[in-house]
Amino acid sequence: MRDYPFTLRQLEVFALLSETLSFRDCAERLGISQASVSRQLSELEARMGLALFVRGPGRRPNLTIRGQAFLEDLDALDKAGRKLASYRLSRRERASAQTFRMRIGVGLFDPYVKPKLGAFLAAHPGIACEVQRTHPAEELAAPQRREASDFTVFHLRSDWPMPSHCRPLGQVRSGIYGVPEMAQDAALPLAAEACADLPLILPPQGSREEALQLASLAERGLVPHRVVGRTEYPDVLVAMVERGVGAACLLEPLLTRSARAKLVRLFPLSDWTLVLYRNPALCGEQADALEAFVRSAILKDNAYPSTHEGS
Numbered sequence: 001m002r003d004y005p006f007t008l009r010q011l012e013v014f015a016l017l018s019e020t021l022s023f024r025d026c027a028e029r030l031g032i033s034q035a036s037v038s039r040q041l042s043e044l045e046a047r048m049g050l051a052l053f054v055r056g057p058g059r060r061p062n063l064t065i066r067g068q069a070f071l072e073d074l075d076a077l078d079k080a081g082r083k084l085a086s087y088r089l090s091r092r093e094r095a096s097a098q099t100f101r102m103r104i105g106v107g108l109f110d111p112y113v114k115p116k117l118g119a120f121l122a123a124h125p126g127i128a129c130e131v132q133r134t135h136p137a138e139e140l141a142a143p144q145r146r147e148a149s150d151f152t153v154f155h156l157r158s159d160w161p162m163p164s165h166c167r168p169l170g171q172v173r174s175g176i177y178g179v180p181e182m183a184q185d186a187a188l189p190l191a192a193e194a195c196a197d198l199p200l201i202l203p204p205q206g207s208r209e210e211a212l213q214l215a216s217l218a219e220r221g222l223v224p225h226r227v228v229g230r231t232e233y234p235d236v237l238v239a240m241v242e243r244g245v246g247a248a249c250l251l252e253p254l255l256t257r258s259a260r261a262k263l264v265r266l267f268p269l270s271d272w273t274l275v276l277y278r279n280p281a282l283c284g285e286q287a288d289a290l291e292a293f294v295r296s297a298i299l300k301d302n303a304y305p306s307t308h309e310g311s
Contacts, residue, residue: 005047011074013040014052018071021060098286099128102294103146105154106133107234107254112298120293127286135209150287152277153294155251157216157270169274170299170306175265176200177255178247183266192221195267199228199246201237213249216269252305274298274306 017026017037027034045052052067063071104113109131121127134145134154143163146152156162158171176195183190190198202224203209209232217224228246231237234254241248242259251272255263278291298304 006044010040010044010047011077013037014044015071015074015078017041017053017061018063018067021062023061097126097128098284099130100150100287100290101130101132101148102290103132103134103149103152103154104294106135107251108153108155108298109133110235111256112253112301112304113294116293116297120297124286124289127290129290146277147279149277150279150282151291151294152275153298154275154277155253155272156275158273159270162273162275163277165280166275166277169276169295170304171271171273172252172304172306173265174249174251174269174272176247176267176269177241177250177259177263178266179241179244179262180264181244182247183264188264189267192267195247196222196225198224198266199226200224201229201231201240201246201248202227204230204232207232217249220267220269222267253303257303 013026013030016029017023020026020029023034023037027037030037041053048070050066051064052070053061054064055061117129121129132149134152146163147165155172156166162168175189176198178198182198186194203213210230214224226246229240231240237248238250238255238259240246241250242262247266249269252260276291276295278287299306
């Protein structure tokens with residue numbers, strides 16, 4: 001916000017003096033002295049560099065032409081201020097406001113939930129969210145973090161056991177994706193031997209994510225021979241694959257629209273399930289509204305390629 005050449009108090013004095021056209025009446029209604037009214041007005045005029053009133057001994061103050069224009073713009077400012085003030089929660093709303101702790105998988109929050117969250121929260125002023133992004137490896141290694149949250153939304157490999165208090169919402173494909181040129185005109189999907197020779201982009205070395213990914217590849221008889229890059233960020237990973245830096249193991253929902261138009265699935269990997277955890281102790285209309293919003297934000301988005309929606 002810029003540093004304005006006036007204070008709210010000066011504007012209040014100016015507006016009331018414009019209404020009463022009397023220093024005495026203005027002072028009485030504000031509960032201050034006439035000298036204070038005169039000082040506030042003089043400071044405002046000095047800061048603005050113009051005369052807002054014509055005044056003199058024994059004369060009632062009258063607005064100048066510029067003073068009249070200033071008053072009209074002040075009315076517009078007052079309307080904007082009242083609109084901003086309307087966002088203030090009532091005492092009842094503040095008393096009933098509830099903050100929910102949400103854990104949500106990487107690649108789900110930014111493209112699917114975040115763009116719609118502002119409108120939802122504006123429509124539900126009694127709801128606030130604390131959001132933490134997570135990776136499937138974290139959900140497997142530290143289930144207690146999930147159980148300490150109110151909601152957790154993440155992808156889980158479809159052949160892994162469903163954790164307690166979790167519900168499947170939909171299923172998505174995964175695979176090794178790359179630019180078509182990497183197939184070298186071979187029929188898709190590529191054979192495992194051909195995929196092992198692809199330039200591959202992996203998660204950071206030594207991370208849980210890398211161990212999880214290498215184990216999944218090993219199940220398909222794939223041991224990467226060429227690692228050309230590493231990153232922990234899904235959007236960076238997709239951008240690198242789009243530029244042809246290398247191929248990568250990706251869930252289809254992580255692909256942007258442009259990436260889906262440019263890339264091909266070189267080799268299929270296991271399907272994954274979109275999973276929702278809701279703390280069993282959680283109840284109430286606000287919790288129901290937030291759950292419904294999250295489900296809709298992801299599953300009703302045309303860009304989310306779920307094969308079916310769960311219960």
